[in-house]
Amino acid sequence: MTPATLFWFILLTPLAGFAISLGLGKSRKDIVGWITSGLSVLNLLLTIGLSRSVALPTNLRVEWFKIGQIDFVFGFLFDSKALMMLLLVNFIAFLVQIFSMEYMENDPAKHRYFAFLQLFVFSMLGIILTDNLLGIYAFWELVGLSSYLLIGFWYQKTSATQAAKKAFLVNRVGDLGFLLGIFMVYHYWGSLSFAVLGQTPANLTPEVAKITGLLLFCGCVGKSAQFPLHTWLPDAMEGPTPVSALIHAATMVAAGIFLLARVQPVFTDVAFMVIAGIGCTTMLLGSIYAIFQTDIKKTLAYSTISQLGLMLIGLGTATSLFHLLTHAFFKAGLFLAAGSVIHALHHASHHHDFDAQDMRLMGGLRKKLPVTFITFIIFAASLAGLPLFSGFLSKDAILANLFHLAEMNSYFKIIGIFTFVGIVMTAFYMFRQVWQVFMGEFRAENVPFEHIHEGSFKITWPLILLAILSLGIVFAMNPFHADHAWFWHFIDNGFHLPTSSWIGYASVASAGLGIVLGYLTRNRTFDIQVPTFDNLYHWLFVKTTMLLARFFQYADTNWVDGWVNQLAFAQKTIARAVSWVDTKIVDGGVGFVVRWIGIIGKMTRAVQNGKVQLYVFAALMGLLGLIFFFIY
């Protein structure tokens, strides 16, 4: 196969998977999962094949359409970033689909579920492969659609459909900024291709560059759930848990970071400071909220928000992408492990009132779910940034990069200090989560503990594979030093990670502090309702929008249309006045004639039976006949 065919194959296999899954339908839904998992493996192989047949980076452009003198192209850009993301998305998608076959085993609409997953993979691959802003925006929205469909998969649950709608709308708000950013690029750079972003057009002022950068960044704020648009992600947990693992932890939410890496040349210093500031705020906010959750998935969701903030602190450099990669494995793992717990409890309970996600009802599960327990610990350790695990390396890299920048701009030093605070909190809530779920005694009274058991290989193997990929040794021969990682050579040969000896110790110390604090509070639950932004936004945006809508409706009926009706009324009044004058004064004189006309009228009416439409019709026909007659 030529590279061009390979590109199209890679992009379109998941789309075919979507069509096949829907086509097979309800009756053959049991084989759908195997087919789509197989397609993901095929896609993985195709990606490897492509990476062997072309040199990186490769750009392939197909003419799409032309407006004015400008050609719009559909282009593929295959570089190391794209390669990494392709492998990552396909691999995790594969594991998640295997896992889903058991998790969704009894769902009557699972063909639809796998179809939507494939639609997601298709859109995500589009984001990864496209070489221009129009393309990335298009797939960006399609990812939003698949997220909407999957969050609202159980559409009879009102909370799920509301969460889906919220996710789509909040993302759209971010996308408005993104869209305006694209317009700015088109206006000032004259093209939408990523390639031109490195250039500096003649009429580009620093002001314009700053605004463009910040507008493009809005897209990332929405999709990657950054403050102030982070509120949709916790609600998105209404979707099936494997979906949360794939989309709302490992891949889609990371698309914002990928976008950041793609458009990085546009950013000015001010833009970088804003990005780091937003990232830092989000990281702290997410960690704080994570502490106060009682729902096993909600803790992880807020943790994802916080980790995405940390990726922003990497400013879209290779360090961001490194954390994206390590995070994808351990966070997908955490969600799948949580899914394994929920699945096991759900199976054991058969009790509808039982909330299988409430950590206050869990405990002691290490005895019944050993594989889940051990892998969960590995994922949690990685997330907390303990040495020997992958998370340690990528956090180290982000901090090293940050403190290198801090040498020139002390603003980044403050961000760096807060990052350590974030690490303390992360270790704190993760330790507590492990403890609450797996240690101590089982606390749910109406679930028979002895009925809880581990799932089949479809559940455990994905966990084990992800656990292996969360070990530091996978990424660096010396798992204590991020600068030894192979990743840097792979992603960007020119990138040089600044080395620093103290950061590693400081971050280990922070994580250790978090664990100690977690151990001390292990038996306390923090189930206080922390005020969220949801209420604020509800009042600020939803209420005002609806108020405006009702106001405009009132204005439309009573003023705009009212004015029209008033005008008609005025005309009628005048007409009545004229008619009065006509009948009483003018007509009095000619009444005699009129009476005669009336008689004739009565006679003709019989002939013409009063159907107005027929008269008009006849008149029109006559006219058209005349036209026709004159011409031909």
Add this chain to the structure above:
Amino acid sequence: MSVLSLLIFLPIAFSVVILLLPENLKGYFKWITVGVTAVEFLLSIWVYLQFDQHTEGFQFLVQKDWITLPLGSLGVASIDYLIGVDGISMPMILLTGLVMFIGSISSFEIGQKEKAYYALYLLLTGSVIGCFVALDMFLFYLFFEFMLLPMYFLIGIWGGPRKEYASIKFFIYTLVGSLFILVVMIGLYLSAIDPVETALQTGLISELEQVTPNLISEIQRLLAEGRLPSEQLVHTFDLRFLPDPNNFLPESWLHVFSNISIAGMGLRNWAFIFLLIGFGIKLPAVPVHTWLPDAHVEAPTPVSVVLAGILLKIGGYGLLRIAYPIFPEAGSELAFVIAIVGVVSILYGAYNALAMNDLKKLIAYSSVSHMGFVLLGIASLTSEGINGAVFQMFSHGILSAMLFVLVGVLYSRTHDRRINSYQGLASKMPVYTALTAVAFFASLGLPAFSGFIGEFFTLIGGFNSLYFPKWVTGLGVLGLVLGAGYFLWTLQRMFFGKFWSRYEESVLSDLNTREKLMLFPLAILALILGIFPNLVFDVSNQAVNELIKLFV
């Protein structure tokens, strides 16, 4: 007979046929109509395929003298039967073919006075096509008025409970609009001449074949110097000659150098504003849109389909065919105002849609919002914006037709369009839900569907415009969130959640074959155009480029 004439007169001829057929054959009327509109659709596809994208000017041109009237010192009045297509009208003709065909299938629901209904429907078809192919302003106006009457009766006889109010409102609104157009038309007629006919009349040449560009310049020079006797001037409605300022009488009111002004504004600007009002009502633009929700709510489903699918486009088309080419300088002077009207329409329509509980009214207001994008794109006077506007018109034609057919599905089952009468329809009507979701997402501008391309390019055009500031487009972009808001909210309220309805479950049956036959092709077409927008852009680009040249 040329194919364009056939497109006009075939449905009109069959309209007469239906009228003459005896009443006891009424079972065949709908099949005749479906057949005729199918042929129309195929013919329009044929024209599309034959259309040469790279030729400048009009194609399939037919010109016949229709009325020539010597008026002494007022010169000679010349009205031609002049029809042809270019890249702007081509998509509209194709759209007419499609929507009229879909509308005829949708008309199967009409259960009374079939003869009159189908005769009027076919008459409407012919007049709409006539409107899009007419290149003589008089002929255009004639067809423009022709459309009014069938529409008036289609709403007024087969409509809902308030049909009399809605139809008369529609009629008077549009009639007022067309009076504005009429005034400008007369003004133009008195001001401009047909240089070719004038050359014949003055005896400079004796046959049409002798016309050369030099000769036309010669005539125009003589005209400018006032050396042509007024009784030999051939006044014209020819839209090919009206954009050339050299064809205007030097002292005439609408000449470029005319310095007559009323209320501080030149006559040409007034003329442009008049056209803007006339076509703005049709579009419809806020604040002259209030006939639309009423007309839609009362109109039967097929008439709504045709109204939203095609008739609104005549507003946008009229601006591009008449207002802008003839008064380009007024267009650029007033661009800011027009863009504001466009953006207000986008937002105002969207806010109103958000407040609606009647599904059909919601879609009517969403049409106001979507046509606002058309106005914004046109106002931008950029290639992106105007191409985007043409595309948006085409796309909206498909999508609004689909949306109104979808509303009709529900209405035909329960006669209730209130959103709060339904909940969780997805579990009872899965195919219907899926297609509604497709139509909603396509309408809210989801990429891969046509709506996205239209909105993207009208907005990017607005952003690139030299004639108004960027914040105007920035405001317009808000319409995208509001659009997503009302569509998704409706989806959630009506289709998701536990099933509940004011009506018996058995009434709410899923789509039947006839409904699928209308909806699937529309959905697929919206998808195809979203992925291959070149199908429209390749056709429109050349014509838009020529139009753009007038503004630099």
